[in-house]
Amino acid sequence: MKTLSKVYIFLILAILYIPILVLMLFSFNSTNNTGVFTGFSTYWYEELFRNAETFNALKNTLVLAITSAVCSTLIGTAAALGLDRMRGKFMKNTLVSLTNIPMMNPDIVTGVSMMLLFVFVGNMLGQTEKLNFWTLLIAHITFNLPYVLLNVTPKFKQMDRHLPEAALDLGCTPLQSFLKVELPNIMPGVVTGFIMAFTLSLDDFVISYFCSGSEFQTLPILIYSMTKKEVKPDIYALSTLMIVAILTLLILSNISGEKGDVAERKWNDFRSRVRERMTRGGEQK
Numbered sequence: 001m002k003t004l005s006k007v008y009i010f011l012i013l014a015i016l017y018i019p020i021l022v023l024m025l026f027s028f029n030s031t032n033n034t035g036v037f038t039g040f041s042t043y044w045y046e047e048l049f050r051n052a053e054t055f056n057a058l059k060n061t062l063v064l065a066i067t068s069a070v071c072s073t074l075i076g077t078a079a080a081l082g083l084d085r086m087r088g089k090f091m092k093n094t095l096v097s098l099t100n101i102p103m104m105n106p107d108i109v110t111g112v113s114m115m116l117l118f119v120f121v122g123n124m125l126g127q128t129e130k131l132n133f134w135t136l137l138i139a140h141i142t143f144n145l146p147y148v149l150l151n152v153t154p155k156f157k158q159m160d161r162h163l164p165e166a167a168l169d170l171g172c173t174p175l176q177s178f179l180k181v182e183l184p185n186i187m188p189g190v191v192t193g194f195i196m197a198f199t200l201s202l203d204d205f206v207i208s209y210f211c212s213g214s215e216f217q218t219l220p221i222l223i224y225s226m227t228k229k230e231v232k233p234d235i236y237a238l239s240t241l242m243i244v245a246i247l248t249l250l251i252l253s254n255i256s257g258e259k260g261d262v263a264e265r266k267w268n269d270f271r272s273r274v275r276e277r278m279t280r281g282g283e284q285k
Contacts, residue, residue, distance in 0.1 A: 020243060027236035048234040057222040058238070061202060064133070064218060068140035069198035075141065076148025076197075077190055081178070083149075084156040096149075103146035111210035114139045118211065131213035139211040140201045147200065148193035155189035156182075195249045202246070 030041035048054065079099070086092045102110055115131070118138075122130030159182065167177040183190075205220035212221065219242075223235055 023236050024240045024243070027233060027240045029233060032233050044233040044237045047232075048237045051234055054219075054222065054234065054238060057217050057219045060216055061219040064136060064140060065198050065201040068137055068144055068201045069194050071137070072141045072144035072148050072197045073190060073194040076145050076193060077152050077186070079145070080149050080152040080156060080186075081182075083153065099149055100146050102143045103150075107143075107204075107206035108210075110143060111139070111207040114142065114207070115210040129213055129215070131211060133213075133216045136208060136212045136216060136218075139207050140204065143204075143207060144197035144200060147196045148190075151193035151196065152186055152189040155186035159185045195252065199246055199249060202242070 025037060027044055028040050028042065029037055030039035030043060083092055083095060086095075114135075118135040119130050163181050163185070164177045167181045168174070172180065203220060204218075205224065208218050209221055209224070212218065219238070226232070226235065
């Protein structure tokens, strides 16, 4: 049974990662032949850096991903704080369910519905260009928010409830209490949420396809337009660089989460030792 489970896991990993490894291999091919590896070369990486259209699409993608990740992280952290402070259980559960809808919806449903909303609002405002960078940014923030909440909300639940109260008793304002006490405790969740939002925004195609205009083109949309003619190996090189970047972000996210767990364990151990000493001191008195 153990052997069968190992074979099954190996097959799943092979199906997932062999196509990526093949893409990375052919990004170093000396010719544009996608069927035979004729020799190792960095020609397509050099060609990539000479392609202005691809770099413009990459710039648009990075600007959109960073902006949407920052906005969704700020809004999501504030929303998680508000949900944590909410006392009504029914209303709290209702809001949590509503915020999860963009995450549960199929991308095509979210993309089409948001496109119709933007076109409707654009007609009401008399806009000639109804879909542009701003509509795309709003769409990306919308589907990124649930993932930020998913990472930040548990950190509020894990945090000691007495810490903000102690900070207020020591003279901190509510804002100072949040910035100096609560934010450092939830920071691993905030960082993980930001990285996840950035990654999701970076490679989104379906929602971007429906919500973007003709003047703002992201990299996934550019690659899709190339499939109608021919995908050159310089796109393989760009995809390889993106894979390495995303893999690096995921590793950093895991390291951040592990450091947060270690810090939390150290803090819990410190509190236990303080309580133990206080108890011994009281017994001696």
